[in-house]
Amino acid sequence: MLEASLIWRMNYKPEEIRWEHVAAEAATGKLYRSSFLDKQGRSVLVMRPRCQNSKSTRAQIKYLVYCMENAIFHLPPEQEQMVWLIDFHGFSMSNISLKTTKETAHVLQDHYPERLGLAILYNPPKFFEPFWKVVKPFLEPKTTSKVKFIYSDDPTTKSYMESLFYIDKLESSFGGRNLAKFDVRTYAIRMKDDDAKRLASHNGESSTSSVSGQASTGSESNHANTDSEDSDGDKTQFPEINEEEMLAEAHKIATSDGGGTGGRIEH
Numbered sequence: 001m002l003e004a005s006l007i008w009r010m011n012y013k014p015e016e017i018r019w020e021h022v023a024a025e026a027a028t029g030k031l032y033r034s035s036f037l038d039k040q041g042r043s044v045l046v047m048r049p050r051c052q053n054s055k056s057t058r059a060q061i062k063y064l065v066y067c068m069e070n071a072i073f074h075l076p077p078e079q080e081q082m083v084w085l086i087d088f089h090g091f092s093m094s095n096i097s098l099k100t101t102k103e104t105a106h107v108l109q110d111h112y113p114e115r116l117g118l119a120i121l122y123n124p125p126k127f128f129e130p131f132w133k134v135v136k137p138f139l140e141p142k143t144t145s146k147v148k149f150i151y152s153d154d155p156t157t158k159s160y161m162e163s164l165f166y167i168d169k170l171e172s173s174f175g176g177r178n179l180a181k182f183d184v185r186t187y188a189i190r191m192k193d194d195d196a197k198r199l200a201s202h203n204g205e206s207s208t209s210s211v212s213g214q215a216s217t218g219s220e221s222n223h224a225n226t227d228s229e230d231s232d233g234d235k236t237q238f239p240e241i242n243e244e245e246m247l248a249e250a251h252k253i254a255t256s257d258g259g260g261t262g263g264r265i266e267h
Contacts, residue, residue: 029182050090081117
């Protein structure tokens, strides 16, 4: 897997993805690096599935990779993992994409192994359960053990979140006191500044040969073209899935009493 991942990095060149290549994907705040760290010093990525604004799996994965690289860049020297906060407010069946989910699992497990420290699924609706049952086999046991289902009306949630985050910095949508909302203009400034720092850091570690320079130029062209073919090397093989059955079960729950928003997901 290590060799395949190294080949992937050579071909995909994630370190050369820039804000202008992914700005359209980022516009709605569906995924971004928070301005705060958790109490262990881990970068925090916030995801809001309801804000999905793209049907292009390639474009979504490119933005995911960009966010991963950015989050890793901001990890302190003693820390190697990050936290994901996934806000399910407003989540609907239209936000479900097995294709994108499989590609996401492939990228995270094959090319960013051990980077996930914790994933908090905050207030997932009951109709998400069939989707989770389908997704779970994609994931390695050590990954699923890091996935936590958290509900705001659970008496233990407040103390759990306080044990992980500084409440004054944590966003209010996750039970914190920070009322700030995602603003893409402010975020763009942060990301462009980060891009410059990452590029300087990468150039300091890389060879300055003319061959390297030519490779970089070619990569910029590839990343600027969202629809270009991306070579991922060997992929994790996932089980066959009956997507129609999964969606039918989710729809049944969603149209039952309470609209599928009540109850807890068994995981």
